[in-house]
Amino acid sequence: xxxxxxxxxxxxxxxxxxxxxxxxxxxxxxxxxxxxxxxxxxxxxxxxxxxxxxxxxxxxxxxxxxxxxxxxxxxxxxxxxxxxxxxxxxxxxxxxxxxxxxxxxxxxxxxxxxxxxxxxxxxxxxxxxxxxxxxxxxxxxxxxxxxxxxxxxxxxxxxxxxxxxxxxxxxxxxxxxxxxxxxxxxxxxxxxxxxxxxxxxxxxxxxxxxxxxxxxxxxxxxxxxxxxxxxxxxxxxxxxx
Amino acid sequence: xxxxxxxxxxxxxxxxxxxxxxxxxxxxxxxxxxxxxxxxxxxxxxxxxxxxxxxxxxxxxxxxxxxxxxxxxxxxxxxxxxxxxxxxxxxxxxxxxxxxxxxxxxxxxxxxxxxxxxxxxxxxxxxxxxxxxxxxxxxxxxxxxxxxxxxxxxxxxxxxxxxxxxxxxxxxxxxxxxxxxxxxxxxxxxxxxxxxxxxxxxxxxxxxxxxxxxxxxxxxxxxxxxxxxxxxxxxxxxxxxxxxxxxxxxxxxxxxxx
Numbered sequence: 001x002x003x004x005x006x007x008x009x010x011x012x013x014x015x016x017x018x019x020x021x022x023x024x025x026x027x028x029x030x031x032x033x034x035x036x037x038x039x040x041x042x043x044x045x046x047x048x049x050x051x052x053x054x055x056x057x058x059x060x061x062x063x064x065x066x067x068x069x070x071x072x073x074x075x076x077x078x079x080x081x082x083x084x085x086x087x088x089x090x091x092x093x094x095x096x097x098x099x100x101x102x103x104x105x106x107x108x109x110x111x112x113x114x115x116x117x118x119x120x121x122x123x124x125x126x127x128x129x130x131x132x133x134x135x136x137x138x139x140x141x142x143x144x145x146x147x148x149x150x151x152x153x154x155x156x157x158x159x160x161x162x163x164x165x166x167x168x169x170x171x172x173x174x175x176x177x178x179x180x181x182x183x184x185x186x187x188x189x190x191x192x193x194x195x196x197x198x199x200x201x202x203x204x205x206x207x208x209x210x211x212x213x214x215x216x217x218x219x220x221x222x223x224x225x226x227x228x229x230x231x232x233x234x235x236x237x238x239x240x241x
Numbered sequence: 242x243x244x245x246x247x248x249x250x251x252x253x254x255x256x257x258x259x260x261x262x263x264x265x266x267x268x269x270x271x272x273x274x275x276x277x278x279x280x281x282x283x284x285x286x287x288x289x290x291x292x293x294x295x296x297x298x299x300x301x302x303x304x305x306x307x308x309x310x311x312x313x314x315x316x317x318x319x320x321x322x323x324x325x326x327x328x329x330x331x332x333x334x335x336x337x338x339x340x341x342x343x344x345x346x347x348x349x350x351x352x353x354x355x356x357x358x359x360x361x362x363x364x365x366x367x368x369x370x371x372x373x374x375x376x377x378x379x380x381x382x383x384x385x386x387x388x389x390x391x392x393x394x395x396x397x398x399x400x401x402x403x404x405x406x407x408x409x410x411x412x413x414x415x416x417x418x419x420x421x422x423x424x425x426x427x428x429x430x431x432x433x434x435x436x437x438x439x440x441x442x443x444x445x446x447x448x449x450x451x452x453x454x455x456x457x458x459x460x461x462x463x464x465x466x467x468x469x470x471x472x473x474x475x476x477x478x479x480x481x482x483x484x485x486x487x488x489x490x491x492x493x494x495x496x497x498x499x
Binding site: 054055056069085088099101 | 252253256259260264267334335337338339340341343496497498
């Protein structure tokens, strides 16, 4: 299995605070990798580094064989921020078509992306008139429309109803089967079980690089939330010792 | 299949222009204000000076001030609209998202310039028509030259707005860049006090402010039926300043932020 992303000794400062103090990890190609950790653990910062909009202090981030943020990567990497980043004063369809145009795709690709996130019926509505969950899906559609090889999604399921959440995860896995690499962040541990691979972050450090099954086996519990807690406690005891 | 990212792509610039115009189209009140407000304000100036006698052989005060305002309105309005639009791109996260796509920074900025330049053209046609018919504004030269200068001014306003928005961290800062960048140019452009009567150092400052040349170009069109070389030089300077500001704005727009 090849790696789509390799991060080596990444150090990131935001303001006067060191949010990632030296992180190395890899993201396997064609899989759904979950980036899990509490709020403030550095998930978003790491994702920003992957898509090349984060100033980094040192270290290297290689994405699909090129340095993160290289011009050549911009049509191959899709990024969905945590807060929906679409134009509220445009309709859903106009948003999708605009981002389709930026990726060199047509109206058909835009319609397909809207269908994929279940927004076909809302296509003519202004984004400002949508519910929070619909806005998030509109934002997701604007990344899907480019059919990127790497899709970086920052908490894409926040505020979604359970049915929709399951549908989206099925969608993510379908994309992975088709060859797309996905990095999906979440602070909800019950979503960790849906990932092929897990990167657990805490205070900018990698707590575990594992699979859900391995994590359960290592910690001796079926509850991933509990596994995470045990890992944190074990690490704290190590530091104290 | 991958779209190469170039410094400038007419297709992506066009996509941005279309998107900005579409956003405007959904905002009917903004369109109405953009098209009608300058005409109404000009009407106020017309009424203000209507009964004030002018010196024989001199253009009336309204002819002089009104013509200059035809250049100043698009400059001020487009500066403000652009500053706010760019700040919205920043705070909504769409700017960061755009910067991860094949769209280049110059595509984005030129796209904005073209969109608001087109909006300014519509505004100028309406304002010039109303000014010359309803308010009887006297212009010796072609009204189309007035429209051209108004559009050049609007693009200058857009370019300076884009540049200023790079330095604004909040909405409060963004609106205050208007008095900082627009008012000194307005004070020193030669409308309030003729440039020849200014103190030498003020005149020197006036010499490097682009609005000065826009106002001079309008005054040339106002008093001369034939196109003058000075007028074209002035238009060139305004356009050059706009291009320079756009280039600076592209250079200050950071793809990577902390």
